[in-house]
Amino acid sequence: MLRKIRLTLAILCFTLITLLFLDFTGILHGWFxxxxxxxxxxxxLALHVGIFVGxxxxxxxFGRIYCSVICPLGVFQDxxxxxxxxGKKLPYSYSPALSWLRYGMLALFIVAxxxxxxxxxxxxxxxxxxxxxxxxxFAPLWQWGNNFLAYLAxxxxxxxxxxxxxxxxxxxxFLITVGTFIVLIxxxxxxxxxxxxxxxPVGTTLGFLSRYSLFQIRIDADKCNxxxxxxxxxxxxxxxxxxxxxxxxRCVACGNCLEKCNRxxxxxxxxxxxxxxxxxxxxxxxxxxxxxxxxxxxxxxxxVAALMATTSLLRAQEKGDGGLAxxxxxxxxxxxxxxxxxxxxxxxxxxxxxxxxxxxxxxCPNQVLRPSNNLMTxxxxxxxxxxxxxxxxxxxxxxxxxxxxxKPIDTAEKSAIQIGxxxxxxxxxxxxxxxxxxxxxxxxxPAEAILxxxxxxxxxxxxxxPVVNEERCIGCGACENLCPSRPFSAIYVEGNRMHRVx
Numbered sequence: 245m246l247r248k249i250r251l252t253l254a255i256l257c258f259t260l261i262t263l264l265f266l267d268f269t270g271i272l273h274g275w276f277x278x279x280x281x282x283x284x285x286x287x288x289l290a291l292h293v294g295i296f297v298g299x300x301x302x303x304x305x306f307g308r309i310y311c312s313v314i315c316p317l318g319v320f321q322d323x324x325x326x327x328x329x330x331g332k333k334l335p336y337s338y339s340p341a342l343s344w345l346r347y348g349m350l351a352l353f354i355v356a357x358x359x360x361x362x363x364x365x366x367x368x369x370x371x372x373x374x375x376x377x378x379x380x381x382f383a384p385l386w387q388w389g390n391n392f393l394a395y396l397a398x399x400x401x402x403x404x405x406x407x408x409x410x411x412x413x414x415x416x417x418f419l420i421t422v423g424t425f426i427v428l429i430x431x432x433x434x435x436x437x438x439x440x441x442x443x444x445p446v447g448t449t450l451g452f453l454s455r456y457s458l459f460q461i462r463i464d465a466d467k468c469n470x471x472x473x474x475x476x477x478x479x480x481x482x483x484x485x486x487x488x489x490x491x492x493x494r495c496v497a498c499g500n501c502l503e504k505c506n507r508x509x510x511x512x513x514x515x516x517x518x519x520x521x522x523x524x525x526x527x528x529x530x531x532x533x534x535x536x537x538x539x540x541x542x543x544x545x546x547x548v549a550a551l552m553a554t555t556s557l558l559r560a561q562e563k564g565d566g567g568l569a570x571x572x573x574x575x576x577x578x579x580x581x582x583x584x585x586x587x588x589x590x591x592x593x594x595x596x597x598x599x600x601x602x603x604x605x606x607x608c609p610n611q612v613l614r615p616s617n618n619l620m621t622x623x624x625x626x627x628x629x630x631x632x633x634x635x636x637x638x639x640x641x642x643x644x645x646x647x648x649x650x651k652p653i654d655t656a657e658k659s660a661i662q663i664g665x666x667x668x669x670x671x672x673x674x675x676x677x678x679x680x681x682x683x684x685x686x687x688x689x690p691a692e693a694i695l696x697x698x699x700x701x702x703x704x705x706x707x708x709x710p711v712v713n714e715e716r717c718i719g720c721g722a723c724e725n726l727c728p729s730r731p732f733s734a735i736y737v738e739g740n741r742m743h744r745v746x
Contacts, residue, residue: 246512247499250313258319264644265378265606266386268408273607273644280603280646282314283371284446289357289597290648303450307457311440311447312496317370318440318447320377321432322498325479328433336436339481341491346441346448353445360592363622366600370444373424375601376623380421383606384410409631413605413614417623436479441494451493460515461495461502463488467509474501474510483510572730574630582616583627583719583739585634586661587642587650590742591621598624598649604641610634612721613641624649627663629721629737634663636690636720659691662746664719664737666694666712672734675699675707685710685723685735693717694735710735715746 260276267273281287287295299310311318329335349368356364366372387410394405412418431438440447454460463474465488475483478501482494501510581591585604588594600623605613610632613625625641627634636659642650653661666685674682676699686694693716698706710723712735719737727733 247503250309250497250499254313254319254322257314258316258323261316261374262378262382265375265603266383268383268387268390268606268609270607270609270640273640277644277646279314280371280601280644283646284310284315284450285369285371285599286601286646286648289599290646299450300453303453303457305458307454307460307492307495307497308447308450309497310450312498315370315374315446316378317374317428317444318437318496320374321428321437321439322479324429324432325436329479336476336478336481338475338478338484339435341482341494342442345443346451349443350445350448360595361620362595362598362600362624363619366598366623367420367424368443368445369599369601370440370446372599372601372623373428375603375606376417376421377425377428379602379606380412380418381425409611411631414617414623416617417602417615420623435481437481437494437496440496441480441482454495455493457492458515459497459512460492461490461497462511462513462515463490464509464511467507469507469509471506473504473506477501477504574733575731576628576630577724577732577736579736579738581664581739581741582618582621583664583721583737584625585613585627585641585650586658586663586718586743587639587645587653588663588743589651591739592741594624594649595621596649597647599647600624601646603644603646604650607640607644609640610638627721627739629725631725633721633725634719636718659718660745662718662740662744664721664739665714665717666719666723666735667738668710668712668735669732670709670734672729672732673709674729674734675709677729679707681707682728683708683710684726684728688722688726689717690720690722691716691718694723718746 257279260272261279263272264276264280281290281292282295282299284296284299287299302309312322313319353365353368356362356368387408390405391407391410394407397403397405428439441451461483463483463485468485468488470485472485475481475485478495479498480491480494480496482491483489483501484491497512499512502512584591584594598621600615602615602623602625604625605615612627612629612632612634614628615623616626637655639653639655639658642653642658645651670676674680683696686696693713694710695713696708697711699709700706719740721737724733724736727735
């Protein structure tokens with residue numbers, strides 16, 4: 245019963261957290277966004293004392309329940325381990341703890357956090373690692389499926405679905421995600437929870453606490469006949485049946501061992517309860533494991549290929565201006581200072597708190613957030629305006645951030661926060677290059693920070709070019725995004741290292 249309850253809660257949490265990264269409509273965040281906020285490291289960085297203390301108390305009472313129920317990366321490993329286990333009656337075996345590696349990785353993680361080396365911390369943090377997998381690998385498949393349904397709906401004159409762009413937001417982050425995914429698959433497939441018990445800093449921290457938990461997996465030496473069924477079904481490889489011991493620093497209380505014992509010799513018990521000493525009568529117990537149904541899940545490669553082909557065709561149709569001219573994609577300008585969202589306060593605050601989970605990137609409806617390619621802030625979000633601009637009425641990223649890297653703000657506050665300022669590049673402006681009237685930047689500036697003035701004040705019909713009032717500019721990027729100049733905009737936003745209220 246305990247195992248069934250654990251499995252139900254784990255599947256529920258895992259599914260909802262995954263959907264948070266897949267949902268590009270933003271609907272689910274209002275209902276289940278708290279699941280991201282109860283993750284261990286984000287709660288610690290956001291200084292959510294109540295959540296952090298609650299997770300510590302949960303571990304001190306029940307052991308590493310967090311790892312087997314709440315942590316999405318832990319549950320993901322269980323799914324992979326279960327697939328690798330199929331066809332193997334006794335897939336695992338006891339292995340001693342690699343304490344030097346566990347505590348070495350924990351020390352590296354702590355040093356990275358203190359030194360604000362976000363790329364290292366983000367690489368090791370389990371929730372963020374799964375977030376990048378969901379955002380970079382699962383989300384495109386989800387979006388292709390949505391686009392295919394939208395394509396069919398359009399043919400039926402229905403607007404139940406709408407198409408969304410599928411694109412790689414950062415090649416370095418994508419490659420790191422693929423590498424992480426492959427490593428996790430190999431480790432979990434071959435030996436269950438190897439990553440959790442050798443690399444994960446959260447697992448090591450909670451493992452230290454779970455040594456003293458009130459409820460633990462315990463072996464009754466009087467009943468045990470050393471059949472090794474418990475140890476060979478333990479994906480944490482923490483049961484030493486020969487010495488009747490369980491390494492509770494690695495045990496995640498999954499309950500797999502409990503249902504395998506035919507002599508009731510292992511149980512999830514109160515730590516200070518006395519173990520019964522009654523001898524068990526000698527008997528021959530025939531143990532037979534029911535073979536699990538081999539319901540192999542197969543991917544339909546033809547369907548995936550069709551979705552990809554359909555999306556590519558639709559995107560190809562959008563590259564032309566009514567079929568008359570090719571629209572050149574905009575290129576990212578070389579910014580001296582990166583731009584981070586309103587609510588981030590400063591580049592330093594972002595570097596100190598962000599774990600690179602990509603939840604804000606997934607939730608951004610304007611497609612202005614993407615992972616950084618800078619080595620020190622690798623995988624942390626930055627803003628760029630080639631595909632959209634940061635609308636003053638949108639506060640999605642501040643609503644979903646679980647780590648305190650982007651503080652919650654309302655629309656009134658956002659409209660008064662300057663995250664950057666617009667810079668005009670005269671030689672790129674179409675007024676000079678194409679000798680046409682424009683004024684697009686001034687028309688669409690929500691802060692009215694751009695004024696069109698004559699290029700030559702002495703000429704009566706002189707074409708007009710923009711002048712930026714830096715005191716009013718909030719750095720939203722509307723001017724950069726809507727500028728018709730290609731491939732580089734004639735006006736772009738330079739970030740502020742520290743945001744200021746205007």
